Amino acid sequence: MREPWAGTGQLLRLALRRDRIRILIWFVAIVGTVAATVPALEVAYPDAAARQARAAILTNPSAVMMTGPAFGLDDYTLGAMVANELSLSLFVTVAVMSVLLTVRHTRSEEEAGRTELLRGLPVGHYAPATAALVHVAGVNLVIGAGTALALLGGGLEVAGSAAMGLATAVTGLVFGAVAAVTTQVTAHARAATGMAMVVLAAAFVARGVGDVIDSQGSWLSWLSPLAWAQQTRLFVDLRWWPLALSLALTVVLLAVSVRLARRRDLGAGLRPERGGRAAANPILLSGQGLALRLLRGTIIGWSVGLVLMAITFGSLANSLEDMLAEVPDLGAWIGMGGGDLIDAFAGAMLSFLVFGVGAFAVGAVLRLKTEEEGGRGEAVLATGASRLGWVANWFAVVVVASIVMLVLSGLGLGLGVQAATGSADAIGRLAVSSLAYLPAVLVMAALALALFGLVPPLAGLAWVLVAWVVFVGWVGALLDLPAGLMGISPVDRTPTVPVEAADPGPLLVLTAIAAVLTIGGLLGIRRRDIRSS
Amino acid sequence: MTAIRTENLVKTFGTTRALDGFDLTVETGQVAGFLGPNGAGKSTTIRVLLGMLRADSGSASVLGMDPFRDAVAVHRRLAYVAGDVSLWPNLTGGEIVDLLTRIHGGTPRRDARRADLLDRFELDPTKKARTYSKGNRQKVALVAALCTDAELYLFDEPTSGLDPLMEAVFTDEVRALRDAGHTVLLSSHILAEVEKLCDTVTIIRSGRAVETGTLGDLRHLTRSSVTATTAADPARLAALPGVHDLVAEDARVRFDVDDAEISGVLAALNEAGVSHLTVAPPSLEELFMRHYGDETVAAGA
Numbered sequence A: 001m002r003e004p005w006a007g008t009g010q011l012l013r014l015a016l017r018r019d020r021i022r023i024l025i026w027f028v029a030i031v032g033t034v035a036a037t038v039p040a041l042e043v044a045y046p047d048a049a050a051r052q053a054r055a056a057i058l059t060n061p062s063a064v065m066m067t068g069p070a071f072g073l074d075d076y077t078l079g080a081m082v083a084n085e086l087s088l089s090l091f092v093t094v095a096v097m098s099v100l101l102t103v104r105h106t107r108s109e110e111e112a113g114r115t116e117l118l119r120g121l122p123v124g125h126y127a128p129a130t131a132a133l134v135h136v137a138g139v140n141l142v143i144g145a146g147t148a149l150a151l152l153g154g155g156l157e158v159a160g161s162a163a164m165g166l167a168t169a170v171t172g173l174v175f176g177a178v179a180a181v182t183t184q185v186t187a188h189a190r191a192a193t194g195m196a197m198v199v200l201a202a203a204f205v206a207r208g209v210g211d212v213i214d215s216q217g218s219w220l221s222w223l224s225p226l227a228w229a230q231q232t233r234l235f236v237d238l239r240w241w242p243l244a245l246s247l248a249l250t251v252v253l254l255a256v257s258v259r260l261a262r263r264r265d266l267g268a269g270l271r272p273e274r275g276g277r278a279a280a281n282p283i284l285l286s287g288q289g290l291a292l293r294l295l296r297g298t299i300i301g302w303s304v305g306l307v308l309m310a311i312t313f314g315s316l317a318n319s320l321e322d323m324l325a326e327v328p329d330l331g332a333w334i335g336m337g338g339g340d341l342i343d344a345f346a347g348a349m350l351s352f353l354v355f356g357v358g359a360f361a362v363g364a365v366l367r368l369k370t371e372e373e374g375g376r377g378e379a380v381l382a383t384g385a386s387r388l389g390w391v392a393n394w395f396a397v398v399v400v401a402s403i404v405m406l407v408l409s410g411l412g413l414g415l416g417v418q419a420a421t422g423s424a425d426a427i428g429r430l431a432v433s434s435l436a437y438l439p440a441v442l443v444m445a446a447l448a449l450a451l452f453g454l455v456p457p458l459a460g461l462a463w464v465l466v467a468w469v470v471f472v473g474w475v476g477a478l479l480d481l482p483a484g485l486m487g488i489s490p491v492d493r494t495p496t497v498p499v500e501a502a503d504p505g506p507l508l509v510l511t512a513i514a515a516v517l518t519i520g521g522l523l524g525i526r527r528r529d530i531r532s533s
Numbered sequence B: 001m002t003a004i005r006t007e008n009l010v011k012t013f014g015t016t017r018a019l020d021g022f023d024l025t026v027e028t029g030q031v032a033g034f035l036g037p038n039g040a041g042k043s044t045t046i047r048v049l050l051g052m053l054r055a056d057s058g059s060a061s062v063l064g065m066d067p068f069r070d071a072v073a074v075h076r077r078l079a080y081v082a083g084d085v086s087l088w089p090n091l092t093g094g095e096i097v098d099l100l101t102r103i104h105g106g107t108p109r110r111d112a113r114r115a116d117l118l119d120r121f122e123l124d125p126t127k128k129a130r131t132y133s134k135g136n137r138q139k140v141a142l143v144a145a146l147c148t149d150a151e152l153y154l155f156d157e158p159t160s161g162l163d164p165l166m167e168a169v170f171t172d173e174v175r176a177l178r179d180a181g182h183t184v185l186l187s188s189h190i191l192a193e194v195e196k197l198c199d200t201v202t203i204i205r206s207g208r209a210v211e212t213g214t215l216g217d218l219r220h221l222t223r224s225s226v227t228a229t230t231a232a233d234p235a236r237l238a239a240l241p242g243v244h245d246l247v248a249e250d251a252r253v254r255f256d257v258d259d260a261e262i263s264g265v266l267a268a269l270n271e272a273g274v275s276h277l278t279v280a281p282p283s284l285e286e287l288f289m290r291h292y293g294d295e296t297v298a299a300g301a
């Protein structure tokens, strides 16, 4: 192949032109959060004593899962606090962003046929993917630099701020490179995103479990690119070299990606498409059949992922007991006895798994928009299906799948806890408890439905609620956000079962909100134009 | 000089043999028509010629170069329009035309040519691509391709979304390209378009070239349609060598006859007495029906 990179510069310009708003939003959201967090932490934890008290409760497994390897807990400075409690969410966010941007500019374009338009021009074989990666790298560098400046602005020291900025950028880059590989493997953008997200989830779990095994990072942590960024021991005892691992992995992944891309046809994945049935089976033709079929892969993927995560989290309960044995004061200190502590841990993990169920539900409802804009909604409706039936059946499938996923999460968590602690009733109790989160999930799904029905161009804003739910769940307490703001999150409104009783009050309110939103969405779809391109 | 040559090209997708020993030659300066039923392998061929697909075996050369290895160099000298054009939803048509022409290697042409094409194709360049109809998306790609000054133009069903007026504009443009000495490969399902524009025609079926040559050659190879009012016994006529598909109504008979056997048939008619006779060359339509139709038979067998 000659001139395989011809035209990369032009494609890069095109990517920037297409993404200018998108980049701005990511930048403001990420850098803005960092810039706001540092002063908020200073207010919430004004002195060393307050921070030290905070540090004392950060060693239990549920906290370790959501934070980082515990460096500097004995002298918990503001910097150490930022590194420990903010950096993981920051790294995960840029990783998600990088996966989405990479897929958007590679496989999505290819699947839509626009890459064919470009490759008919003097544009080299590798140019589209290279432009996408340079673009993603650029965005990560800008966000990394912004992060570093925001930290500096918050009064943190220079080297640590720079290192955290660089760690942010490099972590984003690694996951961009992961997506560069997954986009070569499958011909479908959605599948490529899913595969990269599975890698991210695995990295998350490996880092979390690894750090539970050894609070400063065990061998398992070191398998995770998320851990490398954290292992720089930001603001505590800074070392830069773990970032070299990230860069090395990026190079390796890009080499793999090039290797896979070298011989493959435009538009193809690694394996040729298989054939399927010649005629529809009866399930496909039933009211919910089409929705079920179209969402099948997504449902299976999320379910398997959630169950695996749940079992992993559950099995960590063991180390909690060990820890209690070692530090008997700990349980008393945070006001809970031994048995309750396990429940508290399980409750925290459950609320965390609910993020996944909520994200599934919102994504699955918003697929309706993709269906509509792809003209397929129109095709279904033209056959005489009512709009209400089309949307209601779809929504019903999402709701049932969400229930199944909640129960599966509870079962998995219970299984892990039971295996780890020998507690006899964990499985049943957690499976039932998980249903307390159903109203919260319904609110998220119903918001997506309402936006889709009433203001379809803005339907994507349903993700803002999901992001807020995750944000509140993750750093809300840390930042000591006002209860009003936290309460926007329906998950935050839900009692933390099984520690707290499943008080029906808030659950009924959430259910009512979900019902109103659902009705609004269904009425909306009956009146508005069907859009297609 | 040969602009495009493929020999024994084979391309498989899993178990599907999309191209199965396909040969194609297009001489420089020719307008070559490329016809075949759905799924015959036209788009696959064109995408191999563009280096987007890599053939399993056989050879292909475009403008004297290897279309896969030298794709970029080849593309500097050709322009391509696909039948199903997908554009960036939030760029305008005008922006996309400029973008595509710039990547092709010129500064965007804000000159008379661009304006003229936009005008003739009645395309509003200020609209966002998301709001274009299928035909208008097609026009954006056509304007961009026609704006560039290429040696070779590859069109894969370029008029599939165009109305008849726009199709006429396209026909004019291709004529102008031909008069200026450019080479064109045009795949199409619109026979009239091919008949109007093309010097040579290649018919592909199940990944093989089943017929190739000038329109005259193709007609020559085949049968003529005969309608006659005659006293001759239809059964005797039907038994003559080279006569096919005979239909008799009262004294009128209609049948096809192999061109090679036509004089024997005329003699037989003459002998029996004829009061009315037309002998027509097959229309392109009939020609293609025959080639396309055989596939249905073959596939059904």
Ligand SMILES: Nc1ncnc2c1ncn2[C@@H]1O[C@H](COP(=O)(O)OP(=O)(O)OP(=O)(O)O)[C@@H](O)[C@H]1O
Binding pocket: A267, A268, A272, A273, B013, B014, B016, B017, B018, B036, B037, B038, B039, B040, B041, B042, B043, B044, B045
């Ligand atoms: N990516 C692919 N994977 C599997 N099979 C493919 C792929 N692309 C094409 N084919 C198959 O190759 C054969 C040729 O397809 P091609 O698109 O070249 O047909 P075509 O002549 O352009 O048809 P049409 O007139 O409908 O455009 C078909 O049987 C098609 O199903």
Ligand SMILES: [Mg+2]
Binding pocket: B042, B043, B044, B083, B156
């Ligand atoms: Mg085709």
